[in-house]
Amino acid sequence: MSDLYSKQFVIVTGKGGVGKTTVAAALALSAARRGLKVLVAMCNEKERLSKLLGTPPIGPRVCSLGERIDAVNMTPDVALEEYGIMVLRIRAVYRAIFENRMVKAFLRAVPGLDEWSMLGKAWYHTTERVEGAPRFDMVILDAPATGHGVDLLRVPKVLLDVASAGLLKREAQKCWDLMHDPARSEILLVTLPEEMPATETIELYARLAGELGFPIERVVINSLVPPLFDKGEPEAILDATSNAPHAEVEPLLSAARSRVLRHRLERESLERLRSELPLHFVTFPFLFTPGLGRAALEGLSLILERGHAPAPERGHAPAP
Ligand SMILES: Nc1ncnc2c1ncn2[C@@H]1O[C@H](COP(=O)(O)OP(=O)(O)OP(=O)(O)O)[C@@H](O)[C@H]1O
Numbered sequence: 001m002s003d004l005y006s007k008q009f010v011i012v013t014g015k016g017g018v019g020k021t022t023v024a025a026a027l028a029l030s031a032a033r034r035g036l037k038v039l040v041a042m043c044n045e046k047e048r049l050s051k052l053l054g055t056p057p058i059g060p061r062v063c064s065l066g067e068r069i070d071a072v073n074m075t076p077d078v079a080l081e082e083y084g085i086m087v088l089r090i091r092a093v094y095r096a097i098f099e100n101r102m103v104k105a106f107l108r109a110v111p112g113l114d115e116w117s118m119l120g121k122a123w124y125h126t127t128e129r130v131e132g133a134p135r136f137d138m139v140i141l142d143a144p145a146t147g148h149g150v151d152l153l154r155v156p157k158v159l160l161d162v163a164s165a166g167l168l169k170r171e172a173q174k175c176w177d178l179m180h181d182p183a184r185s186e187i188l189l190v191t192l193p194e195e196m197p198a199t200e201t202i203e204l205y206a207r208l209a210g211e212l213g214f215p216i217e218r219v220v221i222n223s224l225v226p227p228l229f230d231k232g233e234p235e236a237i238l239d240a241t242s243n244a245p246h247a248e249v250e251p252l253l254s255a256a257r258s259r260v261l262r263h264r265l266e267r268e269s270l271e272r273l274r275s276e277l278p279l280h281f282v283t284f285p286f287l288f289t290p291g292l293g294r295a296a297l298e299g300l301s302l303i304l305e306r307g308h309a310p311a312p313e314r315g316h317a318p319a320p
């Protein structure tokens with residue numbers, strides 16, 4: 001298994017609402033703590049990262065969130081403008097071409113252009129250098145949820161199939177090559193220990209690793225509720241409910257019962273995920289802190305850092 005922290009490009013994806021942004025933030029904090037310069041690139045989302053980390057809102061231009069962490073919430077318009085100016089070099093020429101109404105209408109109709117403007121921008125940041133050194137050691141792409149996420153990730157392939165030889169095709173090829181190089185890039189899956197998210201994750205893995213050949217080594221199972229009861233207690237709780245106890249203990253018993261059933265559901269989903277996915281599992285606990293926040297994120301970042309690779313086998317201590 002390769003080291004997550006040696007990757008230049010880490011793409012975080014999964015079903016909507018499973019914790020992709022939370023995992024991207026935890027990864028950014030742990031990578032920065034290890035001395036890496038990190039960019040978190042979000043795809044035009046209702047961004048929550050600034051709230052999680054307690055920073056001012058993050059817009060479509062790269063901004064600093066503190067030591068060694070930058071972020072951007074990419075939008076197709078601004079990303080395309082940056083790209084146009086980079087290629088054409090002069091803002092006035094860009095305006096004359098790209099801001100022409102006819103050209104704008106034409107661009108809106110080009111399939112995949114919005115996706116490429118964002119994926120291409122994130123990829124471009126992996127190549128940037130400042131005074132001979134990489135501007136970012138790791139770019140974390142907080143990708144859109146499953147369906148849109150797959151469309152976004154396969155867009156370089158679409159461009160390679162349809163674009164004629166030229167700059168666009170060369171850049172799509174470089175991006176596609178990076179995304180397929182397990183030494184430099186990986187897709188980090190995120191899911192919940194529940195039936196539907198587990199099913200979708202198994203399908204997503206088959207599409208991304210199987211059909212599209214992307215390197216995937218790890219999955220984060222987010223929001224595991226810690227078990228409250230010891231051996232034998234869950235069965236006793238479930239039995240007690242069916243025996244109709246005194247009215248005053250009923251609400252307590254009902255809460256305990258929900259917790260037992262939740263735990264069983266999680267265990268079944270985890271077992272299914274483990275039997276279907278040949279991946280390393282990192283588990284994040286459900287945190288009862290409203291809105292999470294910086295301290296909670298720091299805690300999750302430590303779990304990710306400690307758990308991102310299997311522990312060395314006994315008798316095979318890591319080299320000093
Ligand atoms: N381990 C956790 N414990 C408690 N709450 C969590 C945990 N992880 C995420 N959450 C909460 O779940 C919600 C969704 O998390 P997040 O925004 O990271 O998901 P997402 O996959 O990025 O969502 P979207 O698909 O909308 O971008 C948030 O309210 C977040 O605070």
Ligand SMILES: [Mg+2]
Nearest residue numbers: 020021045142
């Ligand atoms: Mg998100």
